Amino acid sequence: MKNFTYILLLLFSISFLQLHAQGCVAVRNMSSASTGLDSMQNNSWQFSANYRYFHSYKHFVGTDEQTQRVDQGTNVINDDNSILFGTTYTLTTKWSFSAIVPVLYITRSSLYEHLGNTSGQRFTTHSQGLGDIRLMGYYTAISSTKVRLLVGMGTKLPTGDYNYQDNFHKKAVDGTTQLQMQSVDQSIQPGDGGLGLVTEINGTIKLNHNTFLYGNGLYLFNPRNTNGTLKNGLEYSVVDQYFGRLGGQLVIKNFSFGLGGRIEGIPTYDAFGKSEGFRRPGYIISAEPSVFYSVGNHTFGANVPIAIVRNRTQSVLDRQKEIQTGVPTHGDAAFADYLVSITYSYRLPSFKTAVASKDQLNVFK
Numbered sequence: 001m002k003n004f005t006y007i008l009l010l011l012f013s014i015s016f017l018q019l020h021a022q023g024c025v026a027v028r029n030m031s032s033a034s035t036g037l038d039s040m041q042n043n044s045w046q047f048s049a050n051y052r053y054f055h056s057y058k059h060f061v062g063t064d065e066q067t068q069r070v071d072q073g074t075n076v077i078n079d080d081n082s083i084l085f086g087t088t089y090t091l092t093t094k095w096s097f098s099a100i101v102p103v104l105y106i107t108r109s110s111l112y113e114h115l116g117n118t119s120g121q122r123f124t125t126h127s128q129g130l131g132d133i134r135l136m137g138y139y140t141a142i143s144s145t146k147v148r149l150l151v152g153m154g155t156k157l158p159t160g161d162y163n164y165q166d167n168f169h170k171k172a173v174d175g176t177t178q179l180q181m182q183s184v185d186q187s188i189q190p191g192d193g194g195l196g197l198v199t200e201i202n203g204t205i206k207l208n209h210n211t212f213l214y215g216n217g218l219y220l221f222n223p224r225n226t227n228g229t230l231k232n233g234l235e236y237s238v239v240d241q242y243f244g245r246l247g248g249q250l251v252i253k254n255f256s257f258g259l260g261g262r263i264e265g266i267p268t269y270d271a272f273g274k275s276e277g278f279r280r281p282g283y284i285i286s287a288e289p290s291v292f293y294s295v296g297n298h299t300f301g302a303n304v305p306i307a308i309v310r311n312r313t314q315s316v317l318d319r320q321k322e323i324q325t326g327v328p329t330h331g332d333a334a335f336a337d338y339l340v341s342i343t344y345s346y347r348l349p350s351f352k353t354a355v356a357s358k359d360q361l362n363v364f365k
Contacts, residue, residue, distance in 0.1 A: 004226070005212055014102060019326070021342055023046075024241040026359075029149070029306055029348065030270060031125070035221055037340070042090065042091065042092050042093065043090070043091065044089075044326070044347065044348060044349065045087065045088070045089055045092050045348040046083075046086075046087065046088040046089075046090075046345060046346070046347045046348070047085075047086070047087050047091075047300070047304070047344070047345065047346050047348070048085070048086040048087070048088075048343065048345040048346075049083060049084070049085055049086070049344050049345075050083065050084045050086070050341060050342070050343045051081075051082070051083050051342045051343075052080070052081075052082045052083075052084070052339060052340065052341045052342075053079075053080065053081055053082075053339070054070040054078075054079075054080050054336040054338070054339045054340070055075075055077070055078075055079050055333050055336055055337075056076075056077065056078040056080075056187065056334045056336040057075050057077045057078075057334060057336070058068065058070065058073055058075070058310070058334060059076070059332045059333065059334050059335075060282075060310045060311065060312045060334075060335055061312060061330050061331070061332045062159065062312060062313070062314075062330060063309060063310065063311045065310075066332060069219070069332075072117075073111075073120075073122070074111055074112065074117040075111040076108065076109070076113075076334045076335060077108070077110070077334070078106060078107070078108050078187060078188060078334065078336075079106065079107045079108075079360040080104070080106045080188075081104075081105045081106070081332055082102060082103070082104045082105070082106075082131075082145075083102070083103050083250065084100055084102045085100070085101045085102075085103070086098060086099065086100045086101070086345075086361065087099055091101075091117050091247075092168075093140060093143065094139060094140045094300075095137070095139060095140075095231065096137075096138045096140075097135075097136065097137050097138070097140070098135075098136045098138070098154075098361055099134070099135050099136075100133065100134045101130070101131075101133050102130070102131030102133075102160075102189050103129070103130060103131065103283075104127065104128060104129065104130075104131050104160075105126070105127075105128045106126060106127050106128070106188040107124055107126045107188075108124065108125050108126065108184065108185055108188050109122050109123065109124040109125075109126070110122065110123070111123075113125070113165075113168060114168055114170065115169055115177065115340040117169060121169070121238060123168070123169050125166040125167070125168065125184050125185070125188070126166055126184070126188070127162070127164040127166070127184050127188045127190055128190070129160070129161055129190050130159055130160055130161075130190065131159070131190045131191060132156050132157060132158060132159055132160040132190075132191045132196075133156075133159045134154060134155070134156050134157070134198060135154050135155055135157070135328070136152050136153070136154030136198065136200070137152060137153060137154055138150050138151070138152040138200075138202075139151050139152070142203075145206065146205065146206045147203070147204070147205055147206070148203060148204045149159065149201070149202070149203040149204045150200075150201070150203070151200065151202075151253040152199070152200035152201070152202070153197075153198065153199055153200070154197075154198045154200075155195065155196060155197060155198065156195070156196035156197075156220060156222075156298055157195065158191055158193050158195055159191060160189070160190035160191020160192070161189070161190045161191055161192075161328055162189050162190070162191040162192055162193035162227050162236070163183055163189075163227075163228070163229040164183070164184050164188075164189055164190055165181050165182055165183050166181070166182070166184050167179040167181060168181075168182045168236055169182070170173045170236075170238045170355065174321070177219045182231075182363070183229050183231050184237045185231070186229075186231070186279070186280070187280070189229070190238070191234065192222065192227060192238050192239065193224065193225070193227030193228070193229070193236075193238055194222040194224040195237035196220045196221060196222045196223075196226065197220070197221040197223075198219070198220050198324040198355075199218070199219050199221070199246065200216070200217070200218045200219075200270075201216060202215070203215050203216070210250060210251040210252065210349075211248065211250055211251075212248065212249045212251070213246075213247070213248050213249075214245075214246070214248070214258075215245065215246045215247075215250060216244070216245055217242075217243065217244040217245075218241075218242065218243045218244075219240070219241070219242045219243075219271075219295075220240055220241040220242070221240055221242070221270070221272060221281070222238045222239055222240050222270060222271070222273075223272045223345050224238040225237070225238065225271065225273055225274040225276055226238060226276055226277035226316070227277075228255060231278065232278075234277060234278040234317075235276075235278065236275040236277055236278055236279075237275065237276065237277035237278055237279040238277075239266045239267075239270065239275075239279050239281070240266060240267055240270040240271055241264075241265070241266050242263075242264065242266075243245075243262070243263070243264040244262065244263050244264075245260055245261065245262035245263075245288065246260055246261060246262075247259055247260015247261060247288065253291055254294050254295055255291065255292070255293050256290075256291070256292040256293075256294075256301075257287050257290070257291055258288070258289065258291070258292075258303070259287070259288070259290075260287075260288050260290075261282070261285065261286065261288065261303065261308075262285070262286050262288050262305060263283055263285045263286075264283065264284060265282055265283025265284060265311075266279065266280075266281050266282065266283075267281055268281040268313055268314065268315060268316060268319075269316065276316065276318050278315075278317065279316070280312060280315065280331065281312075281313045281315050282311050282312040282313050282333055282334040283309075283311055284307055284309065284310050284311075284312070284335060285307075285309040285310075285340075286305035286307050286308060286310050286338075287305070287306050287308055287330060288303055288304075288305040288306075289303065289304060289306075290302065290303035291303075295328050297345070297346055297348070297349065298344070298345070298346055298347075299343070299345045299346075300343070300344055301342070301343045301344075302340070302341065302342050303341050304338055304339065304340055304341070304345070305309070305338060305339045305341075306337070306338045307335060307337055307338060310335040311328075312328075312331065312332055312333035312335075315331060315332075316331050317330055317331075319329055330338070
């Protein structure tokens with residue numbers, strides 16, 4: 001039972017990391033599952049912080065890498081530094097509730113957005129601040145010594161700025177270079193402007209005393225069509241998002257070593273509502289090694305998803321243009337090679353446990 005408690009703690013800590021696609025496919029900072037809380041304890045709290053970094057610079061059209069972009073120095077480079085603060089309250093063995101608050105700092109350097117790819121001059125824009133907050137409720141559908149299954153539902157609030165602006169270098173009529181304040185690229189906007197519905201499922205299966213299988217999935221329904229932010233005459237689309245992962249964990253004392261696979265991305269068409277406006281749909285499939293260490297009420301961990309497949313799928317606008325012109329049209333997007341994610345979580349003792357500990361101390365005075 002002790003190892004099962006550890007694996008629950010570690011699984012939920014690992015789950016806290018998701019989502020954020022590694023590049024120009026604009027999947028927002030999201031998280032999955034309750035954040036490291038041992039859900040067997042009633043009336044208890046968990047606090048977590050997850051730092052994530054990626055460097056996206058390789059362009060893909062479909063699954064074909066556009067190696068000439070890096071060779072020519074015309075590639076777009078996104079550097080994402082994000083911290084997700086989380087808190088979870090477990091009311092009973094059946095019910096828990098969580099809130100995730102992302103804080104972002106993202107830089108983006110390019111040629112084409114400023115003086116053009118032929119200028120040879122690279123400039124940087126950035127965004128920072130609060131992202132889209134997520135509130136979730138979880139229900140333990142199955143709880144046994146072998147299998148544990150949680151289902152969750154909640155909302156993503158449009159708290160992040162979805163029209164963040166920065167200075168761009170542009171050519172004036174007289175040929176001089178001037179700074180113009182414009183909306184930054186969709187991939188580095190802190191928010192998307194949509195009120196979303198989040199559905200989620202998380203589970204573990206105990207194979208033996210120290211080996212477990214885990215799996216979790218998430219889908220964000222974003223019914224709003226576009227958010228009014230304009231870039232090059234097009235409004236940004238408010239997109240759905242999805243995420244899934246499956247793997248195994250080996251628990252050795254207080255350590256957990258994991259290896260699995262994961263997929264994350266945005267679809268070409270949303271499940272509900274219109275799918276107009278500008279979006280870069282696509283997905284990334286990664287191999288995901290992880291290691292976590294738990295001592296007392298503290299958990300420390302890291303995982304590094306490594307990209308195996310990167311696919312910038314055809315967008316609605318690509319398909320419309322192809323139909324109109326008869327010319328194959330397929331936009332590109334930049335992706336990272338890997339994501340670095342570091343997590344710390346602290347679990348407060350339940351109220352009943354704290355009272356019991358105090359009484360025991362009184363006995364030995």
